[in-house]
Amino acid sequence: MSITTRIGILTVSDRASAGTYEDISGKAIIDTLTVYLASDWEPVYRLVPDEAREIERMLERLVDEEQCCLVITTGGTGPAERDVTPEATEAVCDRLMPGFGELMRAESLKHVPTAILSRQTAGLRGSSLIINLPGKPRAIRQCLDAVFPAVPYCIDLMGGPYLECDEAVISAFRPGP
Amino acid sequence: MSITTRIGILTVSDRASAGTYEDISGKAIIDTLTVYLASDWEPVYRLVPDEAREIERMLERLVDEEQCCLVITTGGTGPAERDVTPEATEAVCDRLMPGFGELMRAESLKHVPTAILSRQTAGLRGSSLIINLPGKPRAIRQCLDAVFPAVPYCIDLMGGPYLECDEAVISAFRPGP
Amino acid sequence: MSITTRIGILTVSDRASAGTYEDISGKAIIDTLTVYLASDWEPVYRLVPDEAREIERMLERLVDEEQCCLVITTGGTGPAERDVTPEATEAVCDRLMPGFGELMRAESLKHVPTAILSRQTAGLRGSSLIINLPGKPRAIRQCLDAVFPAVPYCIDLMGGPYLECDEAVISAFRPGP
Numbered sequence: 001m002s003i004t005t006r007i008g009i010l011t012v013s014d015r016a017s018a019g020t021y022e023d024i025s026g027k028a029i030i031d032t033l034t035v036y037l038a039s040d041w042e043p044v045y046r047l048v049p050d051e052a053r054e055i056e057r058m059l060e061r062l063v064d065e066e067q068c069c070l071v072i073t074t075g076g077t078g079p080a081e082r083d084v085t086p087e088a089t090e091a092v093c094d095r096l097m098p099g100f101g102e103l104m105r106a107e108s109l110k111h112v113p114t115a116i117l118s119r120q121t122a123g124l125r126g127s128s129l130i131i132n133l134p135g136k137p138r139a140i141r142q143c144l145d146a147v148f149p150a151v152p153y154c155i156d157l158m159g160g161p162y163l164e165c166d167e168a169v170i171s172a173f174r175p176g177p
Numbered sequence: 178m179s180i181t182t183r184i185g186i187l188t189v190s191d192r193a194s195a196g197t198y199e200d201i202s203g204k205a206i207i208d209t210l211t212v213y214l215a216s217d218w219e220p221v222y223r224l225v226p227d228e229a230r231e232i233e234r235m236l237e238r239l240v241d242e243e244q245c246c247l248v249i250t251t252g253g254t255g256p257a258e259r260d261v262t263p264e265a266t267e268a269v270c271d272r273l274m275p276g277f278g279e280l281m282r283a284e285s286l287k288h289v290p291t292a293i294l295s296r297q298t299a300g301l302r303g304s305s306l307i308i309n310l311p312g313k314p315r316a317i318r319q320c321l322d323a324v325f326p327a328v329p330y331c332i333d334l335m336g337g338p339y340l341e342c343d344e345a346v347i348s349a350f351r352p353g354p
Numbered sequence: 355m356s357i358t359t360r361i362g363i364l365t366v367s368d369r370a371s372a373g374t375y376e377d378i379s380g381k382a383i384i385d386t387l388t389v390y391l392a393s394d395w396e397p398v399y400r401l402v403p404d405e406a407r408e409i410e411r412m413l414e415r416l417v418d419e420e421q422c423c424l425v426i427t428t429g430g431t432g433p434a435e436r437d438v439t440p441e442a443t444e445a446v447c448d449r450l451m452p453g454f455g456e457l458m459r460a461e462s463l464k465h466v467p468t469a470i471l472s473r474q475t476a477g478l479r480g481s482s483l484i485i486n487l488p489g490k491p492r493a494i495r496q497c498l499d500a501v502f503p504a505v506p507y508c509i510d511l512m513g514g515p516y517l518e519c520d521e522a523v524i525s526a527f528r529p530g531p
Contacts, residue, residue, distance in 0.1 A: 078334055079272075079274065079301055079306070079331050079334050079335055080334045080335065081304065081335065081336070083272075084272070086272070087272060095433075095437075095438070095440075095441060095473065096473065097433065097470070097471070097473060098275075098452075098455060098456075098459075098473065098475075099455075099459045099469065099470030099471065099472060099473070100470055101275060101276075102275075102279055102456055102459060102460075102470070103459075103463065103470050105275075105276045105279060105280075106279075106283075106460075109280065112350060112352055113326040113327050113350045114326075114327045114330050114331075114350050114351075114352055115276065115327075116274070116276030116277055116279070116280050116324060116327050117274070117276065117327055117330065117331050117334070118276060119272065119273065119274060119275065119276070121275075124433055127435065129433070136352075147470060149467040149468075150467050150468045150469075150470050150471055153468050153471065154433050154468075154471050157432055157433050157434045157471070158433055158434065158435065159435070173466060173467045173468050174468075175466055175468055175490075255511055256449075256451065256478055256483070256508050256511050256512055257511045257512065258481065258512065258513070260449075261449070263449075264449060275452075278452060278453075279452075279456055282452075282453045282456060282457075283456075283460075286457065289527060289529055290503040290504050290527045291503075291504045291507050291508075291527050291528075291529055292453065292504075293451070293453030293454055293456070293457050293501060293504050294451070294453065294504055294507065294508050294511070295453060296449065296450065296451060296452065296453070298452075313529075
């Protein structure tokens with residue numbers, strides 16, 4: 001019996017979790033992964049307010065209990081008082097992946113000089129990869145297009161499921177030995 | 178009654194604080210902000226030696242007591258034994274802004290390969306932004322030109338005063354909603 | 355009596371330390387430094403498995419006892435479970451040098467999108483510089499070519515020996531005062 005690949009999508013937003021705002025960012029991530037991935041996968045979608053403890057607990061649950069090999073967050077990465085997603089991510093990760101934030105900011109800088117205000121990071125918890133994306137829907141596809149080619153090989157290296165991409169949309173890069 | 182916008186300029190230098198060297202870097206920051214900003218502002222200038230505790234206390238005072246919405250430091254960002262400004266900055270900040278250091282180093286790399294030796298960072302203490310600049314006067318304008326377009330919007334997001342730039346000199350970028 | 359410049363080369367690899375794999379990466383670093391450096395130097399070569407405590411102790415010995423002004427590691431920088439070289443490096447350093455990792459990843463990104471998976475960093479322990487390189491032999495020369503021009507000046511600033519490069523191969527950059 002093969003186990004379905006599970007990918008966590010965690011929207012961090014006070015307004016969306018209060019129901020006063022539709023979560024179009026979380027939906028945009030699911031839609032993007034749907035066009036990227038050729039292999040089977042299942043989204044595990046969650047929504048929390050901008051509270052460090054709630055973000056941390058949900059990340060722990062998505063990795064430890066829901067068995068997601070990959071968790072993508074959106075929201076809470078800016079300089080506003082309630083933006084604490086990067087701190088919550090660092091708190092639950094064993095090891096950090098600084099290259100993700102560097103590349104996403106460099107990519108966003110091609111479009112807006114305020115890209116440097118995004119504090120997004122990525123890290124590893126056990127054998128799962130957690131990636132922060134910004135909250136703005138238009139930045140989500142830009143950021144994912146930049147970093148996703150490296151994601152399947154990262155998951156290979158951690159002993160996770162083999163993700164296959166729709167090569168007409170995006171190429172997963174796996175270097176030779 | 179409107180409150181004047183206060184911006185801290187903190188020079189970190191053993192030699193300048195001992196009076197054996199004129200602080201041209203601090204002055205260069207004030208001069209640059211004077212040509213950048215069209216709205217009213219007031220510099221709060223301070224000078225400390227390369228001592229972590231003194232840097233930390235002065236940053237705390239500039240933010241907590243002097244009510245500066247922005248503090249710009251110069252000096253103490255290299256690899257010499259007494260260079261500890263980034264560590265002092267991280268110690269007083271609640272949250273870090275890695276994009277500032279990344280962009281300033283990338284920009285300086287266009288001019289000198291030793292740009293990677295600059296350990297400068299930026300971060301948030303409460304609702305104030307603290308930015309480290311290198312000590313060399315010629316690097317100050319390069320670094321500020323690179324990051325300043327994002328500074329007014331950052332301060333907006335933290336609920337601070339509305340900074341207006343002289344658009345003939347530099348453009349403050351404020352993305353739409 | 356002049357003291358010979360000592361440079362530590364530390365290979366971090368379970369397989370190489372178990373003898374099941376020849377350490378071509380450590381050898382590639384020694385070969386590269388041999389063609390780079392015109393001044394006298396002596397390699398201090400060590401090999402440890404991917405164990406955080408062993409890496410930390412060996413870095414401490416190379417700096418504190420073997421008096422290496424520069425230590426270059428290879429291996430253990432990826433996302434696999436046993437890759438812990440960056441964490442061990444941070445644990446023994448007083449101050450970090452984020453610009454090295456940023457530049458090496460940006461340089462490697464020109465060749466492979468998986469460059470963002472490399473978690474390599476650099477830092478200072480006392481007056482010594484420690485630089486992580488990836489484990490793959492082909493990435494070693496790319497990374498060293500990118501960062502080495504800044505290394506001799508870094509060591510100057512820390513009061514270490516004066517390294518001279520073979521200018522036909524690589525230029526050490528030392529900015530004017």
